[in-house]
Amino acid sequence: MGYSPLPITAISERLLRNWVRCRRRAWLDRHGDGEERLWTAHRTLQLNNQYRIFNELLTKKPSRGIEACKRGEPAVIGIRFKANFGPNNQIIEVHPPLLQRIKGKSCWGNFAYRPVIAQQGKRLTREHRLTLALMCLLVESNQKSSITNGLAVAKTQQGLTFRKVSLTSGIKSQLFESLQKLNQDLEKDHPPPITAERKKCTLCSWRGICNAEASREGHLSEVSGIGTSRRQMLQEAGINGLEELASTDHFYLETYLKRFGDQHSGAAKKLIAQAKAQRDGLVDRFNNSPALPELSKAPGVLIYDIESDPDERQDFLHGFLRINRNTKGEWDLANAIYHPILIVNKNDNSIAWRRIRKKLSNYPQWPILHYGETESIAIYRLAKREGADEKELLNLKKRLFDLHEIIKSRWYLPLNSYGLKKVASWLGFKWRKTGVEGANALLWWRQWEELRINKKDKLNPLKNIFEYNHDDCLATWQVAKWILKQDQSNPL
Ligand code: SF4
Structure with a gap:
């Protein structure tokens, strides 16, 4: 991995935030090759x-720049503060998303400012607290007056919620310690190890x-589960590592994991089999009961996939792909x-x-195939909320088939994840x-909503969403076809 000597550049709140998420990420942000970065929708x-x-918080448009602070405007954006600061007197630079005027005295007049951040998610995390504390300290040093807290604002079902992050001595010492460690990481000529919490990587x-x-390198975190x-x-x-796990004796592992509880010892055999499938690149069927017998006589099948906005708890798209049989009885x-x-x-639940x-x-009579539990939970909940009776709910339950569950309860695949993208791509499907x-x-949906509100051409984001959802349905069918083929080649 390429390493460029540490340039004398500032530490920003963004670098600190990324370091809190993953130490390696901050190192790569500073020394990595920008060409290797992949776009992610997360930042947008x-x-x-x-x-x-x-937009919901402010009654009028915020003002911009340091002149707005001097005038004492109630809300200011577009500010960048710099100061020499912290344990090594290093250069720190922050870009508070919003400054809110508060009571007090500052170098600009009989008022002061405090930083405000928009909190993503329900929980106020260490990442929010430390970045907000860093902004508070820089605001203090630039406006030449102290403040007691910064503000984190979140959007919930009940509206906006506000959490103050007080600038206590405890948080200051946490911040200084983090800055020191961040500096030490950045000075190294090699990156910190890959995080053990690989779920984070999908957003990075x-x-x-x-x-x-x-x-x-065959990391353990590469093994599904x-x-x-x-x-x-x-x-x-x-x-x-993966290789070592694949060649471990399962009695040894089962006995060792007993100290952590039955759930873990019970998983020993599965973990070893999964590592073997990945090491050898082979498919291993461990349960021979028919996987999708319900399709053998079905006249057709519905594939179901939803798109949701988790922040708004809204399933905005329910996509269905209808596949009939042709006159020869084949899937058309x-x-x-x-x-x-x-x-x-x-x-609009009732609609x-x-x-x-x-x-x-x-x-x-048609089975409804979907991938993952999200769809079955969402449709069942919706039906119940809208007054479907017991008989209808039972019928709905009987018609839903989760292919993710079907796969996981029958096969070890040579894959590090059993998500739809991974499995269907392995089977040759291309989005x-x-x-x-x-x-x-979700991003296209948000863009479409804004265009709709502003009465602009709103077709493109919607076309993208439909195409993506349609492809997810087709990918689900690709998995179903593979399952059907396995059943045919493996009759009881
Ligand atoms: S991909 Fe994962 S391990 Fe790599 S920098 Fe990002 S979060 Fe860290």
């Missing part, structure tokens, strides 16, 4: 969240090089029909259920847009 979604929160722009390295705590347990048992994918049911307003119910009742994920669909 964060900015979009910030825009929506501030360095995931391309880190995933490649983890796979090349191993998270942070299991990884630690395995390391304690003297197993440090060439004439499959995709039907997106778009729910524009989040409170959503009416339309979905109509769709389902048009094909009463029309490469590198797109659920976060992109």
Whole structure:
């Protein structure tokens, strides 16, 4: 990995935030090759969240720049503060997303400012607290007056919620300690190790090089089913990589993991089998019961996939792909029909259920295939909330088939994840847009909502969402076809 000597550049709140998320990330931000970065929708979604929160918070447009502070405007954006500061008297630079005028005295007059951040997610995390504390200290040193807190604003179902982060001595010492450690990491000529919490990597722009390295070196976190705590347990048992796990005796591992509880010891055999499948690149079927017998006599099948806005708790798109059998009794994918049911307003549950119910009742005997539990939970909950009776709910439950669950309960695949993207890509499926994920669909939805409000041409984001959702349905069918083929070649 390339390393460039540490330039004398400032430490920003963004670098600190990324370091809190993953130490390696901050190192790569400073020394990594920018060409290796991959685009992620996460950052754009964060900015979009910030825009929506501030829009709701402020009664009028904020003013911009240091002149606005001198005038004492109530809300100011576009400010960058710099100061020599911290344990090594290093250069620190912050860019508070918003400054809010508060009571007090500053070098600008009989008022002062405090920083405000838009909080992503429900929980106020260490990342929020430390970056806000850093901003507070820089605001203090620039306005030449002290402040007691910064503000984190979140958007919830109940509206905006406000959390003050007080500038206590405790948080200051945490901040100084973090800055010191961050500096030490940045001065090293090699990056810190890949994080054990690999879930974080899906949101990170360095995931391309880190995933490649983890796979090349056979990290334990590459084995599907191993998270942070299991990884630690395995390391304690003297197993440090995928190869070692694959060749471990399962009685030894089962006995060792007993001290952590039955759940872990019970998983020993599965973990070893999974590591073997990945090491050898082989598919291993461990349960021979038919996987999808319900499809053998079905006249057709519905594939179901939803797109959601988790912050708003809104399922804005229910996509259905209808696949009939042709006259020869084969599945007629060439004439499959995709039907997106778009729910524009989040409170339109009864409209959503009416339309979905109509769709389902048009094909009463057809199984509904989906990938992952999200769809079955969402549709069942919606039906219940809208007054479906016991018989209808039971019938709905019987018709839903989760392919993710079916796969996981029958096969070990040579893959580090059993997510739809991974499994369908392994089976040769290609999405029309490469590198797109659920976060992109959410971003397009937010863009579409803004265009709709401003009465501008709003077709493009919607077309992208439909195409992505349609492709997810087709990918789900690709997995279903593979399962059916396995059943045919493995009759009981
Ligand atoms: S991809 Fe993962 S390990 Fe690599 S820098 Fe990002 S969060 Fe850290």
